[in-house]
Amino acid sequence: MKEVLRYTIVLILVCVMAQAAAQEQSAFKGLLPQAERFEAVKSGNEVIYYRAYDDKGNFIGAVFKASSQGYSSTIETMAGMTKEGLIYAVKVIAQDETPGVGSRVAEDSFTRRFAQKKFSDVGEVEAISGASVSSRAVIESVSKKAREVQELIATAKSN
Secondary structure, three states, rough: OOOHHHHHHHHHHHHHHHHHHHHHHHHHHHHHOOEEEEEEEEEEEEEEEEEEEHHHHHHHEEEEEEEEEEOOOOEEEEEEEHHHEEEEEEEEEEEEOOOOOOHHHHHHHHHHHHOEHHHHHHHHOOOOOOOOOHHHHHHHHHHHHHHHHHHHHHHHHOO
């Protein structure tokens, strides 16, 4: 009986981990829909970004996570960027900002402002009036991480 219980627990853990991985891949596809496969780029155990590949195995861009302190919480985002450095999409994945004010950073009307911006121009995204601390946190974290990822992509290309 103990053996059955142990195998059941292991099976449940494997299923939960597989489901989490599938949900993450699905979220990545929403940020870079033309990608078919994502590969983690790590520094030690930390994932720096995910390389995105099309259905032919060509490198087409990257998906990355960024976070920064907003007005009342840490705001976590994910972004998709083409290999040329154009932001395709940004999504806020976690925030606990003031409802109706800072929480507006999660709305499409704000995150769409990043689309088709060159990574070097993300800092020019217009902040939300009345929620400048929260929106600046998103803008600055995405801008900083996009620059870092673009530099890593350029370095990988030259090697």
